[in-house]
Amino acid sequence: MSQIALFGNPNTGKTSLFNNLTGSYEYVGNWSGVTVEKKVGILRSRDAYVVDLPGVYSLHPLSRDEGVATDFLLTESFSTVLNIVDASQLKRNLHLTIQLLEFGKPLVMALNMIDVAERRGMKIHINQLSARFGVPVVPVIARTGKGMDELTEKLRSVEQTKPFTLTYDDVIETAIAKISSYLPDDIERSKRWLALQCLEGNERVYEYLRAKIALEPILAIRKQTEESIRQLPHGRSLRERLHHLRETFIEAVLEDVVTWTEKRPLTWTEKIDAIVTNKYLGMPIFLFFMYVMFMLTFDWLGSPLADLLDQFFSGPLTDTLSRLLTAMGASGFLQELVLNGIVSGVGGVLVFVPQIFILFFFISLLEDSGYMARVAMVMDRLMEAIGLNGKSFIPMIIGFGCNVPGVMAARTIEQPRERLLTILLLPLMSCSARLPVYALFVGAFFKAHQASVVFSLYVLGIVVALLLAKLFSSTILKNEHSMFVIELPPYRMPQALTLWRSTWDKGKGFVRKAGTFIFGGSVAIWLLSYAGPKGLHVSMDDSFLATIGGVLAPILAPLGFGTWQAGAALLTGFLAKEVVVSTMNIIYHVKDTDTLQGLMAHYFTPLSAFSFMAFVLLYVPCLATVATIRKETGSTKWTFFAIGYALAIAYIISFLIYEGGKWLGLS
Amino acid sequence: MVLTDLQPGKRATITNISMMSDILKQRLIDMGVHEGEEVCVKCTMPFGGPVMVEVAGQCICLRRKEAACIGVE
Numbered sequence: 055m056s057q058i059a060l061f062g063n064p065n066t067g068k069t070s071l072f073n074n075l076t077g078s079y080e081y082v083g084n085w086s087g088v089t090v091e092k093k094v095g096i097l098r099s100r101d102a103y104v105v106d107l108p109g110v111y112s113l114h115p116l117s118r119d120e121g122v123a124t125d126f127l128l129t130e131s132f133s134t135v136l137n138i139v140d141a142s143q144l145k146r147n148l149h150l151t152i153q154l155l156e157f158g159k160p161l162v163m164a165l166n167m168i169d170v171a172e173r174r175g176m177k178i179h180i181n182q183l184s185a186r187f188g189v190p191v192v193p194v195i196a197r198t199g200k201g202m203d204e205l206t207e208k209l210r211s212v213e214q215t216k217p218f219t220l221t222y223d224d225v226i227e228t229a230i231a232k233i234s235s236y237l238p239d240d241i242e243r244s245k246r247w248l249a250l251q252c253l254e255g256n257e258r259v260y261e262y263l264r265a266k267i268a269l270e271p272i273l274a275i276r277k278q279t280e281e282s283i284r285q286l287p288h289g290r291s292l293r294e295r296l297h298h299l300r301e302t303f304i305e306a307v308l309e310d311v312v313t314w315t316e317k318r319p320l321t322w323t324e325k326i327d328a329i330v331t332n333k334y335l336g337m338p339i340f341l342f343f344m345y346v347m348f349m350l351t352f353d354w355l356g357s358p359l360a361d362l363l364d365q366f367f368s369g370p371l372t373d374t375l376s377r378l379l380t381a382m383g384a385s386g387f388l389q390e391l392v393l394n395g396i397v398s399g400v401g402g403v404l405v406f407v408p409q410i411f412i413l414f415f416f417i418s419l420l421e422d423s424g425y426m427a428r429v430a431m432v433m434d435r436l437m438e439a440i441g442l443n444g445k446s447f448i449p450m451i452i453g454f455g456c457n458v459p460g461v462m463a464a465r466t467i468e469q470p471r472e473r474l475l476t477i478l479l480l481p482l483m484s485c486s487a488r489l490p491v492y493a494l495f496v497g498a499f500f501k502a503h504q505a506s507v508v509f510s511l512y513v514l515g516i517v518v519a520l521l522l523a524k525l526f527s528s529t530i531l532k533n534e535h536s537m538f539v540i541e542l543p544p545y546r547m548p549q550a551l552t553l554w555r556s557t558w559d560k561g562k563g564f565v566r567k568a569g570t571f572i573f574g575g576s577v578a579i580w581l582l583s584y585a586g587p588k589g590l591h592v593s594m595d596d597s598f599l600a601t602i603g604g605v606l607a608p609i610l611a612p613l614g615f616g617t618w619q620a621g622a623a624l625l626t627g628f629l630a631k632e633v634v635v636s637t638m639n640i641i642y643h644v645k646d647t648d649t650l651q652g653l654m655a656h657y658f659t660p661l662s663a664f665s666f667m668a669f670v671l672l673y674v675p676c677l678a679t680v681a682t683i684r685k686e687t688g689s690t691k692w693t694f695f696a697i698g699y700a701l702a703i704a705y706i707i708s709f710l711i712y713e714g715g716k717w718l719g720l721s
Numbered sequence: 722m723v724l725t726d727l728q729p730g731k732r733a734t735i736t737n738i739s740m741m742s743d744i745l746k747q748r749l750i751d752m753g754v755h756e757g758e759e760v761c762v763k764c765t766m767p768f769g770g771p772v773m774v775e776v777a778g779q780c781i782c783l784r785r786k787e788a789a790c791i792g793v794e
Contacts, residue, residue: 111748111751111752112751114747116744116747116748142778143753143777143778143779145753145777146751146752146753146777146779149751174778289739293747293750294746294750294755297750297755298755301755323780324763327763327764327773327780328764331764331766331773332764333764333765333766333767334767336766427782430782431766431771431773431782432766434766434770434771434782434784435766435767435768435769435770435771438770438784444771444782468744468748535742537742537744537745537748537784537787538771538782538783538784538787539745539748539749539752539781539782539783539787540781540782540783541752541779541780541781541782542773542779542780542781542782544780
């Protein structure tokens with residue numbers, strides 16, 4: 055099947071268009087860079103693939119996620135370009151369109167947000183726009199799916215027409231001719247496009263050409279052209295000159311294509327911004343929003359739902375399974391494996407599904423509404439003080455849901471060192487998998503102050519991350535030059551369907567994990583607790599699990615939880631943090647959370663429980679996060695560093711909490 | 722005059738962006754911030770935090786010391 059590549063500026067509704075065009079479930083967000091990976095869907099007419107690429111302003115990449123788009127053009131084979139264009143930002147968007155047209159593949163333009171453009175007083179003449187660029191133009195409303203049929207039709211029928219050529223000035227045209235004649239004839243990409251990208255200084259294109267020919271002659275031509283351009287009256291750089299010439303062409307086109315009517319005063323985006331980005335209210339509003347999110351997740355809505363689910367697992371489900379197994383004549387071993395191993399282990403984690411979905415819902419809401427970019431802006435001053443920038447805060451919020459997409463979202467940060475630092479600190483953001491552990495302990499020891507105790511752990515994670523950021527950025531990761539520029543997209547009313555898809559997309563990973571990792575982990579842990587050096591069906595204290603956990607116990611004693619049970623739970627928690635809860639359910643042989651919480655009072659005090667929760671928060675990133683850090687940093691050294699510093703800081707903090715608490719007379 | 726001298730709500734035209742670092746300049750040019758474009762400061766964050774400006778029909782947020790490298794009239 056042929057491939058269609060979807061290109062467009064950030065915040066143009068690209069992912070919504072992709073979803074509607076392919077009918078697939080994709081992750082939709084409204085801040086620059088939610089689409090960090092290449093995603094492929096199948097066109098509704100089932101005869102072509104559509105590839106969703108990260109939003110870019112031009113083909114000359116500045117950050118890693120933008121590089122993905124350029125690399126795609128250079129290395130992949132595809133038949134058609136689908137260029138989504140924001141009608142209300144036509145001038146800026148057409149720069150990318152020109153660069154794509156110069157590439158020479160058939161192109162279809164999807165003109166999105168016509169309604170917004172009209173509200174701003176723009177009337178766009180579609181036919182004239184289509185004629186000026188020589189490509190089909192289809193007006194669409196990506197968020198509602200309007201215009202998809204016509205777009206699909208055009209995508210299927212578009213053919214290669216006469217290649218679009220914009221004539222630059224004499225100096226540049228001469229340089230293009232020189233570079234083109236130097237390029238080998240068997241090169242697979244348009245020579246003119248390659249030459250233009252070389253003049254832009256596109257590093258990715260340099261790399262592509264370096265593999266085929268010596269680059270020095272091209273660089274020499276570029277340098278010479280740069281000097282000639284500098285001597286022109288304006289004294290611009292070559293890149294600015296190219297941009298200026300394209301801009302001139304676009305302005306001429308827009309003269310003919312757009313008629314301006316009366317401009318209406320700007321929208322409610324400005325009214326909302328007047329409040330949420332207010333000089334003094336901005337930060338408190340953000341904190342208030344976070345607090346409401348946590349109260350809903352833990353107190354008001356999440357906990358009652360989790361309790362209901364817990365009752366179902368420990369009551370009807372266990373009874374039915376037990377009766378079923380007896381009826382089937384299952385052996386005692388199998389019965390115990392299913393009821394004490396799998397139901398306790400997997401069920402103990404699944405009861406937290408409601409809370410996790412509520413949390414993911416709020417994160418999706420943040421992304422989809424356009425507020426996320428404002429958060430980056432509000433937080434930038436603080437982040438600058440510790441050697442990061444406001445954009446680092448976005449991966450961190452995503453990290454509250456799950457650290458893995460958080461680490462990947464750091465790709466939008468332009469400066470390599472700031473990006474590395476963000477990745478290293480991300481595991482300190484308390485992800486949803488740690489939530490079951492907190493929920494278990496606060497239910498047992500802090501009944502009256504559940505939400506505030508959990509909130510304090512989130513704050514602890516953030517504070518430790520900020521302090522370490524300051525430490526690392528002033529020692530091992532000194533920053534060359536910090537920068538922060540972000541586009542603030544207009545607010546959009548989040549749509550129920552998009553929100554649900556986005557929440558489900560994030561949440562299904564948790565459910566899937568329960569069926570795989572946690573299922574497997576539970577079986578393994580139960581077997582380790584069932585078998586011991588002296589044989590099978592031993593008492594729990596003589597099991598292999600007790601032996602393994604016992605090794606860690608003395609090390610953990612100064613932190614207040616020097617039991618083999620805690621040691622074993624923490625060890626298995628490296629698989630995924632919620633396995634800590636599964637292990638505890640299995641070790642203490644209980645089927646519902648209430649009994650477990652009652653039993654835990656024998657092994658923990660409120661102080662040691664808090665110390666334990668702090669340790670679980672900080673100690674090591676889970677297996678999946680470690681793998682992602684390795685992939686994203688491309689460095690084993692930094693991956694080990696991420697694990698090592700986390701262990702050290704967890705030990706120190708828990709030690710301080712427990713010993714400090716004892717000293718203060720707490721227990 | 723530079724962008725940070727502009728009163729919030731007042732409009733001006735960008736006259737010079739050559740004082741900025743290359744990577745920043747490229748990003749801003751891509752976003753449509755260049756000489757001759759009209760600009761308006763929407764608000765500023767406290768403690769020397771970033772400024773929010775409106776250029777070419779969109780809102781952009783950048784740091785104050787970087788905004789101070791944009792000459793306006």
